[in-house]
Amino acid sequence: MTELHELLERAAGDEPVGFTTVDVERRVRRRTSRRRAGAGAAAAALVVLGLATWISVDRTDERRVATAPTSDRLEDVLVGEWVINDLGIVPGGAISPRWLPTLTFEPDGTVNGSLGCNTFGGMWAIEGSRLRLPERISTTAGCEDDRMAVERHLDELLNDGPNVTVLDEVGRSIELRSGERFATFRKPVVEVSDLVEGHWVATDGGDDWPFDVANGRTGRPSLHFSPDGAVEGTSVCNGFSGKWDVEEGRLVVREVGMTYARCQGEEEFWDFVRGSPQVWWWDISPDRLILRGEGRWLELTRTVSDGGNSEDTPAFEVLHTDRATDGHIGMLGAATDEAALSELWEALGLTGSVPVPSVDFERRVVVAIVIPDNACPPELVDVVVEGSTLMPVFQQPDGPCRLPLWPKVYVVSMSHELAPPGSMWRYPDDPELELLRHGPREIPIWPSAGNDLDLVEVHFSPESLGDDCSATRPVQRRVRGVDPLEGALWILVGGPSPHEQEAGLHSAFSFQTYGMLRSVVVEGGVAHVDFDDFSSLLPNASTSCGSAALLSSLGRTVTQFDGVERAIYYFEGSASAFYEWLQSAAPPDARPSSGW
Amino acid sequence: MTDPTVAEFCERLRGRLVGSLTLFCGDRAVAEELAQEALARAWERWSSVGQMASPEAWTYRTALNLARSRFRRRAAERRANRRHSGRFASSGNDEGSDAAASLAIRAAVAGLPPRQRAVIVARFYLGLDVADTATALDCAQGTVKAATHAAIQNLRAAGLADEHEHASEVDRT
Numbered sequence: 001m002t003e004l005h006e007l008l009e010r011a012a013g014d015e016p017v018g019f020t021t022v023d024v025e026r027r028v029r030r031r032t033s034r035r036r037a038g039a040g041a042a043a044a045a046l047v048v049l050g051l052a053t054w055i056s057v058d059r060t061d062e063r064r065v066a067t068a069p070t071s072d073r074l075e076d077v078l079v080g081e082w083v084i085n086d087l088g089i090v091p092g093g094a095i096s097p098r099w100l101p102t103l104t105f106e107p108d109g110t111v112n113g114s115l116g117c118n119t120f121g122g123m124w125a126i127e128g129s130r131l132r133l134p135e136r137i138s139t140t141a142g143c144e145d146d147r148m149a150v151e152r153h154l155d156e157l158l159n160d161g162p163n164v165t166v167l168d169e170v171g172r173s174i175e176l177r178s179g180e181r182f183a184t185f186r187k188p189v190v191e192v193s194d195l196v197e198g199h200w201v202a203t204d205g206g207d208d209w210p211f212d213v214a215n216g217r218t219g220r221p222s223l224h225f226s227p228d229g230a231v232e233g234t235s236v237c238n239g240f241s242g243k244w245d246v247e248e249g250r251l252v253v254r255e256v257g258m259t260y261a262r263c264q265g266e267e268e269f270w271d272f273v274r275g276s277p278q279v280w281w282w283d284i285s286p287d288r289l290i291l292r293g294e295g296r297w298l299e300l301t302r303t304v305s306d307g308g309n310s311e312d313t314p315a316f317e318v319l320h321t322d323r324a325t326d327g328h329i330g331m332l333g334a335a336t337d338e339a340a341l342s343e344l345w346e347a348l349g350l351t352g353s354v355p356v357p358s359v360d361f362e363r364r365v366v367v368a369i370v371i372p373d374n375a376c377p378p379e380l381v382d383v384v385v386e387g388s389t390l391m392p393v394f395q396q397p398d399g400p401c402r403l404p405l406w407p408k409v410y411v412v413s414m415s416h417e418l419a420p421p422g423s424m425w426r427y428p429d430d431p432e433l434e435l436l437r438h439g440p441r442e443i444p445i446w447p448s449a450g451n452d453l454d455l456v457e458v459h460f461s462p463e464s465l466g467d468d469c470s471a472t473r474p475v476q477r478r479v480r481g482v483d484p485l486e487g488a489l490w491i492l493v494g495g496p497s498p499h500e501q502e503a504g505l506h507s508a509f510s511f512q513t514y515g516m517l518r519s520v521v522v523e524g525g526v527a528h529v530d531f532d533d534f535s536s537l538l539p540n541a542s543t544s545c546g547s548a549a550l551l552s553s554l555g556r557t558v559t560q561f562d563g564v565e566r567a568i569y570y571f572e573g574s575a576s577a578f579y580e581w582l583q584s585a586a587p588p589d590a591r592p593s594s595g596w
Numbered sequence: 597m598t599d600p601t602v603a604e605f606c607e608r609l610r611g612r613l614v615g616s617l618t619l620f621c622g623d624r625a626v627a628e629e630l631a632q633e634a635l636a637r638a639w640e641r642w643s644s645v646g647q648m649a650s651p652e653a654w655t656y657r658t659a660l661n662l663a664r665s666r667f668r669r670r671a672a673e674r675r676a677n678r679r680h681s682g683r684f685a686s687s688g689n690d691e692g693s694d695a696a697a698s699l700a701i702r703a704a705v706a707g708l709p710p711r712q713r714a715v716i717v718a719r720f721y722l723g724l725d726v727a728d729t730a731t732a733l734d735c736a737q738g739t740v741k742a743a744t745h746a747a748i749q750n751l752r753a754a755g756l757a758d759e760h761e762h763a764s765e766v767d768r769t
Contacts, residue, residue: 004748008705008717011618012721018625019631024610088658088661
């Protein structure tokens with residue numbers, strides 16, 4: 001038999017590599033120039049100094065030039081909030097945007113942050129180029145294994161007194177390193193130019209406000225930033241105008257004039273806005289910000305479109321981008337009237353947090369798609385029309401991802417000229433888009449009879465099972481374009497959405513198992529359900545209680561449909577593989593492996 | 597002005613890195629993108645990476661990290677790979693062709709758990725020994741040996757490695 005290394009040589013391929021060393025250098029230069037171009041006014045002097053030095057020396061020494069700060073300067077650079085960017089390989093650990101580790105260095109010498117699971121506080125100091133965090137006090141909660149692995153990595157790194165290296169000229173990226181252990185952090189900086197397009201509407205603020213900042217019925221606070229430095233806005237019942245700027249990561253609003261109607265809590269909102277809150281990007285969307293200050297925070301979401309009500313509205317327009325829940329991957333939805341759009345909004349989990357856009361359905365149709373988690377999700381930039389078929393055009397963003405790691409939803413509107421009645425939406429035959437096809441690959445943009453959303457129930461376990469391991473609670477989901485039984489199982493195997501988890505629902509299934517349904521065939525009242533072998537991903541499901549919970553969730557989800565009395569499960573065509581995993585025997589009427 | 601050392605490093609490593617990632621990811625286009633990004637990061641940090649005992653190991657580790665980030669939580673990706681794998685296995689007309697065989701090998705390697713995959717690529721494609729593989733993957737040498745053992749068993753089950761290979765390679769240091 002051929003040696004393994006020879007097989008690998010052959011499998012790796014010997015075709016010419018599609019990029020050259022020059023391409024690598026260009027990528028580095030683009031990145032460098034982008035960082036330089038992005039420097040804010042406050043960092044201008046630093047940029048000039050760094051650039052002058054950069055020009056005068058070998059470019060590959062750039063990092064060293066930028067990273068030879070005096071102790072004083074390093075301390076200045078560190079002050080502020082930092083968000084994790086890279087950890088290298090951490091065995092058993094992976095960063096999730098749900099709990100991004102952060103470090104905040106205060107100018108008074110205190111530091112606080114989160115290393116993944118627990119929060120900590122203490123003092124910080126720079127000794128030479130090393131970061132010291134004496135007197136660090138941390139909470140002692142336990143979290144999931146991957147979070148704890150990341151936390152241990154960072155905890156040990158900080159205990160080592162890591163060397164601090166500033167990775168760029170403007171002090172927005174640092175590396176903490178001790179030997180081979182390292183972590184890089186970045187400042188989530190927002191630029192003036194990022195804010196000038198669209199209106200920013202408050203969509204969340206936690207429980208820290210004396211009024212419901214995200215309650216659409218009473219009106220949400222909103223801000224509109226003009227390029228000329230003017231800002232206008234509304235709060236719950238007052239309007240205002242003034243001047244604005246972004247200075248060192250803070251939103252600065254001055255010369256505010258406003259109306260003075262009495263509304264409870266208004267003054268606290270204005271104190272907050274005028275208190276120069278920190279401004280951050282938030283989540284995957286470049287259309288979402290967080291303002292933080294005075295112990296409070298406010299989430300703002302950009303609304304750009306006029307809903308296609310203007311003659312000038314482009315034929316294809318992205319109405320809204322947002323993060324999506326794990327269960328939505330591959331989702332395609334369309335709306336041709338207000339009711340359908342509201343339904344779509346609800347299916348996307350946006351109801352209550354983001355206003356439903358006003359769309360002129362006399363001239364436009366709306367399509368929503370969800371693309372999967374990716375280190376750098378491609379951007380939906382256009383559609384190509386071939387006959388009556390519209391195919392999306394994706395484009396990798398130029399340069400590093402700004403806000404990666406979340407499933408992403410796009411809501412786009414298209415003119416009737418672009419998407420006339422009878423049009424179909426279809427993904428092009430591109431292996432890179434394979435993941436999108438776990439939902440329906442093709443749908444009519446104009447819904448017709450038989451293409452309505454099907455309401456299905458998916459059974460998850462209540463968080464506290466008590467003595468009844470087989471207890472379940474149904475949640476309602478909508479599926480479109482697939483057999484409802486298959487759709488329900490798709491959703492079940494993807495686990496409960498974050499909203500459902502917050503509501504106390506639990507399942508052994510999660511995003512880890514999303515997409516592992518292979519097929520469902522119903523014969524004689526028995527559903528034969530074949531999965532990829534997810535046994536290694538569900539280590540607790542083979543316990544007696546775990547298997548009872550799993551089988552009851554599956555069984556109740558499957559048997560809700562007429563004509564299905566029970567189900568037999570398979571791992572890759574083998575019932576014995578599935579049932580042996582649960583330490584039981586396969587039903588006698590299970591199909592043999594060769595029966596598939 | 598370009599540092600000839602880093603340019604030479606990129607030139608020397610890029611083909612091998614793309615090959616490694618092709619085996620790791622099962623997709624040449626993705627591998628090229630990840631390799632280019634890993635090399636760009638090495639370039640940006642060359643003042644420290646270039647001083648390391650093995651810049652290649654650092655770059656390989658960075659590339660693996662990028663790959664893992666890209667495919668983090670992508671159980672669905674496995675499903676896609678398996679579908680490809682099944683398609684290759686059942687495409688009788690192409691079974692004898694080099695292209696089909698290469699794709700089948702890629703699919704088999706891509707079907708290994710991540711650590712086993714990384715170990716197999718590091719040792720049998722990059723030619724790293726146990727110690728360097730352990731350095732590149734930030735794990736103990738015993739872990740490398742165990743993962744090699746398990747990976748070869750899995751590949752043998754897929755008809756891609758034999759007993760001789762198993763016995764001779766697991767303990768090779």
